[in-house]
Structure formats: structure tokens, C-alpha cells
Amino acid sequence: MSDPMKTARAAAPTETALGFSVLSTVRQDLFAGAFAPRPLPPRAEPRADGPLRRLPAGIRRRVRWAPHTVVGVAAVFAFLVGLAKGVQFHSLYALVTFTLCCVTTVPIALILIRPVGAYWISYASVLLSLVYDDQWAALALLCHLMVMVLVVLRTRPRLAVEMWAVTFISGALLLALAPGTTGNELPQFAAGSAVVLVAAGAVRAWREERRTVVATQTVKEQERAQRTVLEERAVIARELHDVVAHHMSVIAIQAEAAPYRVRSTPPELATSFTTIRENAVAALAELRRILGVVRSGDSDPFADAAPEAPQPTLADLDTLIESMGATGLKAQAVVTGAVRPLPQGVELSAYRLVQEALSNVLRHAPGACARVEIAYVLGGLGLRIVNGSPDRPATPSPGAGHGVLGMRERVQVLGGEMTAGPDGDGGYEVAAFLPVDMPASAAPAVGGGPADKDGKEATA
Structure with missing residues (x-):
């Protein structure tokens, strides 16, 4: 019978280690090198025979920058919406609103260069908006959700859970510790953003899986092409063996018979013919040995259905x-x-x-x-x-x-x-x-x- 207390004590370090592992993962994803540059590369140029083949070549090359253009347009649109919510720029309140508008919308464009750093700047704008104005908090939360979705699409699916937890747990603590803070829509927004982030994480996971499948298929296709080339080389070696062996056999036979066709053959000439025959026989043996190495996968490299059949011409x-x-x-x-x-x-x-x-x-x-x-x-x-x-x-x-x-x-x-x-x-x-x-x-x-x-x- 096992002691329940010992089991609990043995399980405690495991749970603690799990907690530290989670914190280490969050630190690695959201804190380590958060503002390190990670520029988004352009997409691969569309193939000439692809769906965009009817477009001019210049337009097809510019399509590579479509994601950058979409993100830039979204950032400009959010900035204009933020300005529309401001007041006269000659007042101090308008200057604060303009500054907060920049802090809220700039992270959308910053995702193209520093995705995790853009999240932290957007997160700071959400905290400021909760203290500043309730109407502004709605715009800040929408921009923050857009930032989180783009960060998930750019990095990895698990960041969806980490960013959601950091944002809304800290937001709930802020509302609890500061009763006068605005942000009454935070609970409803947290539920809706969870659904959106789960969908974004699923899309990112699908894209990674698809990229892995394509890479695996490419490697398999290359390996199969290499096997095909090697198999064809083995067939060519077998066929060339038949051709070369015929000529070498003729050389060996002629060299062996030549001394008997000449009366009083000089010893030097007989020695030369003997050397020619020996070299021809050695070449045949070496050719057969090399061919056996090439076709080492066969039990008998020289066996086939009709070994006496001539090669076609x-x-x-x-x-x-x-x-x-x-x-x-x-x-x-x-x-x-x-x-x-x-x-x-x-x-x-x-x-x-x-x-x-x-x-x-x-x-x-x-x-x-x-x-x-x-x-x-x-x-x-x-x-x-x-x-x-x-x-x-x-x-x-x-x-x-x-x-x-x-x-x-x-x-x-x-x-x-x-x-x-x-x-x-x-x-x-x-x-x-x-x-x-x-x-x-x-x-x-x-x-x-x-x-x-x-x-x-x-x-x-």
C-alpha cells in the first residue's frame, strides 16, 4: 500500500516544475528579445503558370508585398478613426488624444518589423486608455485585438493564449484595484477576443502544418527523382556492359589468334599480342565487377529473362x-x-x-x-x-x-x-x-x- 502523503509530496515538485516551465515559456516568447527586429519577408513571387498568370509581370512582382500593404492600410485607417474621435488640436486635451492615438495605432504597422514589441506597446496603450477615457478604451481594445491576431499569424499559435492571459488578467486586476477606472466592456471583449484568437491560432497551426507537408513532399519527390536516376544509371550500365563486353571479347579473341596467322612470329610481337589479350580479359573482369557494384541490389546483376537476347536497335x-x-x-x-x-x-x-x-x-x-x-x-x-x-x-x-x-x-x-x-x-x-x-x-x-x-x- 502506498502512502498518500508520500504520493502528494512526490507530486508537488512535478506541479511546481510544470508551473516554472510555463513561466519560462512565457518569458521566452514575450520577454526574451521582445524588441528584436524580425522583419516580415515578402511572399514568394507568383509562378508564371499560377492563378495570377494573366496579370503583367510587374504587377505579379508587386503582389509579393500584399501583406505589408494590407497591414499599412489598416494602421492608417485606425489612425484616422482615432483622430476623428479627438477634439480641437489647439487644446491640451487634443494633444494628449493625438499622442494616445499614435501609441494605439502605430503598433499595427510595427508588427511588420517587431511583432512582440508591437504587442507590448499596444498593451501599454490599452492600460492608458482604461485610465483615460471609456470611449477611447473601446478603440484601443479593437486595435489591440488586431495586433494580437497579427502577432499570432506571424509567430506561433501558443502566443494567442499567452497574450490573452497577460492582457485581460492584468486588465481585470487594474479594474479591481482602481474602482474608478473605466473599461466596463472589458469582460465582454475578453470573451469575444478569445474566440478570435483561437481562430487565428488555428489558422497559424494549419499554415505551419501545410508548410511541413509541402517540405516533406518536396524532399520525398527529390529522393524519388534521385532513385529514378540511379535506377536508370544501373540499367544503362547493364546495357553498356553488353556493348563494351562484345568489343572487348573480339579484341581478346583476335589478339589470341593473331600469332597463329603469321609464320615465324617474332617473340616481341607474340608478347605484345599476349599483353593485349591479358589487358582485354582484365578489362572485362573489371567491367563486370564494377557493374556488379552498381547493381548490388540484385541477387544476380547479370540475370534476366532472356540473357541470350540481343539488345534492340x-x-x-x-x-x-x-x-x-x-x-x-x-x-x-x-x-x-x-x-x-x-x-x-x-x-x-x-x-x-x-x-x-x-x-x-x-x-x-x-x-x-x-x-x-x-x-x-x-x-x-x-x-x-x-x-x-x-x-x-x-x-x-x-x-x-x-x-x-x-x-x-x-x-x-x-x-x-x-x-x-x-x-x-x-x-x-x-x-x-x-x-x-x-x-x-x-x-x-x-x-x-x-x-x-x-x-x-x-x-x-
């Missing part, structure tokens, strides 16, 4: 378009320039770019037609995939936009350039250029071959 473009046509996408391919064999890496990347672009059309532009343009030019290969506007809304895709990241990664690996975005007619356009270093003997003659005249078209 632009020669398989007709098959790709036919398969897209079976899913309902009407696509057309147009090839211009002198068709020539390209490095396997370029062929593979070009095929993947077209494949991803057409897949994006299926996902994001249902019912739209697509056109694939491939141009064999001096120095490289040009690609352009454009689609029209969709005829129905697209189903939301959780990975929207990440396919473009993968395409950019492929183009950058080859040292090319790529652009992607709306084409201005309700459709979307992807354009890329993949550079190819060609020997002078392989360069096509000016004017091109037969494909320059007729081209090649495939429709599905």
Missing part, C-alpha cells in the same frame, strides 16, 4: 511501333538522311528514348497520335517525338515525370542534348541529339542517298 523501330499500335497508340515513324550503322550504344539509347517517349504518350496523353522523326545527320543522330493533345483526361500516374529524368540521363551519358516540354498546341515534344564520331571515309556525300528523297515511313 533502331532496326527494331517498326516492331516497337507495331506493338504500340496494338495498345491503341497511333504512331508514325519518319526517317530522313542517309541511313548508316551507328555505334551500338547510340542505337540502343535512341531506341530506349523512343520507347520511353511513346510510353509516356500512352500514360499521359490517351487518344493522342504520335510522330517519331529520326534524322541521320553529319556528326550524330537527331530524334524528335511529338504527340498531339489527348482526347480524354489521363489517369494519374504516381511516377509522373521520372521517365524524362531517365531519358536525360541516357543522353548525358553519350554527351548529347535533350529538350522536353509542351509544344504550344496542347501536345508534348521530346527532342534529342546524340553525337557520333565518324571517320572521314564514312561520312555521307552531300545531298544524301536515296533515303534523303523518299525517307522511310512506318505507320501503326
Whole structure:
């Protein structure tokens, strides 16, 4: 059985500590650095594609200062109302009224620079108005409520409770200690201001929560984009391994067979061929090891459904378009320039770019037609995939936009350039250029071959 007295003694320090904690929080919020400058920064400039996109750019930039303008207008309006309640300025009473009007309304504008300091100045004006005049007390309390609401919106929700308690508890004590003091409307005003401050605190809490959610979503989106890039790099590494490994294997085989094709091979030449073969085999092993590190998340980095299947090239473009046509996408391919064999890496990347672009059309532009343009030019290969506007809304895709990241990664690996975005007619356009270093003997003659005249078209 526990002793009730011991329980009470054990609870007493806890309650005392709680009280000191509350006082420490109030001191930190309302007293520590109360008049330190905390200027209100302008709002972020509205986006060009936002709700204000139809306004001129100059007006959109000035919208950033809208909160400052509203607070300034409110301060001027309150000052004019205070002057209207004054009397002739040539009397001493009018001078006191003018001074009290400034003390009452200036804190509204001061919130833009020193919010907590503005509260204390407004609080002092309320105490003065309770002693000065009952009619003036009503205006002072209204201005003070405006100051408290703006301070809550600028700082944190808990200040609503702290400022309300300091203002009206001290006001009630003043009325009790000085019976002749005005302020008969203080109790009713306290109840009404509590409701307003609770609403302001709720709005501030909602804004903070929304800002936190937006920041979290932004971080998640960045992380997902980074994962997409890394996954695409792993796929590119796997595909480039197949291309590079083929050439290295040919080098190794040719270096091993070369000494047997020459009679009386000099020892120095045989040694050179042996060195070439050993380096080629070592390069293959190193390439495989590095690729295994890149794809370390797989149990077997080199395992797939059909390991013996060759990588696709632009020669398989007709098959790709036919398969897209079976899913309902009407696509057309147009090839211009002198068709020539390209490095396997370029062929593979070009095929993947077209494949991803057409897949994006299926996902994001249902019912739209697509056109694939491939141009064999001096120095490289040009690609352009454009689609029209969709005829129905697209189903939301959780990975929207990440396919473009993968395409950019492929183009950058080859040292090319790529652009992607709306084409201005309700459709979307992807354009890329993949550079190819060609020997002078392989360069096509000016004017091109037969494909320059007729081209090649495939429709599905």
C-alpha cells in the first residue's frame, strides 16, 4: 500500500516544475528579445503558370508585398478613426488624444518589423486608455485585438493564449484595484477576443502544418527523382556492359589468334599480342565487377529473362511501333538522311528514348497520335517525338515525370542534348541529339542517298 502523503509530496515538485516551465515559456516568447527586429519577408513571387498568370509581370512582382500593404492600410485607417474621435488640436486635451492615438495605432504597422514589441506597446496603450477615457478604451481594445491576431499569424499559435492571459488578467486586476477606472466592456471583449484568437491560432497551426507537408513532399519527390536516376544509371550500365563486353571479347579473341596467322612470329610481337589479350580479359573482369557494384541490389546483376537476347536497335523501330499500335497508340515513324550503322550504344539509347517517349504518350496523353522523326545527320543522330493533345483526361500516374529524368540521363551519358516540354498546341515534344564520331571515309556525300528523297515511313 502506498502512502498518500508520500504520493502528494512526490507530486508537488512535478506541479511546481510544470508551473516554472510555463513561466519560462512565457518569458521566452514575450520577454526574451521582445524588441528584436524580425522583419516580415515578402511572399514568394507568383509562378508564371499560377492563378495570377494573366496579370503583367510587374504587377505579379508587386503582389509579393500584399501583406505589408494590407497591414499599412489598416494602421492608417485606425489612425484616422482615432483622430476623428479627438477634439480641437489647439487644446491640451487634443494633444494628449493625438499622442494616445499614435501609441494605439502605430503598433499595427510595427508588427511588420517587431511583432512582440508591437504587442507590448499596444498593451501599454490599452492600460492608458482604461485610465483615460471609456470611449477611447473601446478603440484601443479593437486595435489591440488586431495586433494580437497579427502577432499570432506571424509567430506561433501558443502566443494567442499567452497574450490573452497577460492582457485581460492584468486588465481585470487594474479594474479591481482602481474602482474608478473605466473599461466596463472589458469582460465582454475578453470573451469575444478569445474566440478570435483561437481562430487565428488555428489558422497559424494549419499554415505551419501545410508548410511541413509541402517540405516533406518536396524532399520525398527529390529522393524519388534521385532513385529514378540511379535506377536508370544501373540499367544503362547493364546495357553498356553488353556493348563494351562484345568489343572487348573480339579484341581478346583476335589478339589470341593473331600469332597463329603469321609464320615465324617474332617473340616481341607474340608478347605484345599476349599483353593485349591479358589487358582485354582484365578489362572485362573489371567491367563486370564494377557493374556488379552498381547493381548490388540484385541477387544476380547479370540475370534476366532472356540473357541470350540481343539488345534492340533502331532496326527494331517498326516492331516497337507495331506493338504500340496494338495498345491503341497511333504512331508514325519518319526517317530522313542517309541511313548508316551507328555505334551500338547510340542505337540502343535512341531506341530506349523512343520507347520511353511513346510510353509516356500512352500514360499521359490517351487518344493522342504520335510522330517519331529520326534524322541521320553529319556528326550524330537527331530524334524528335511529338504527340498531339489527348482526347480524354489521363489517369494519374504516381511516377509522373521520372521517365524524362531517365531519358536525360541516357543522353548525358553519350554527351548529347535533350529538350522536353509542351509544344504550344496542347501536345508534348521530346527532342534529342546524340553525337557520333565518324571517320572521314564514312561520312555521307552531300545531298544524301536515296533515303534523303523518299525517307522511310512506318505507320501503326
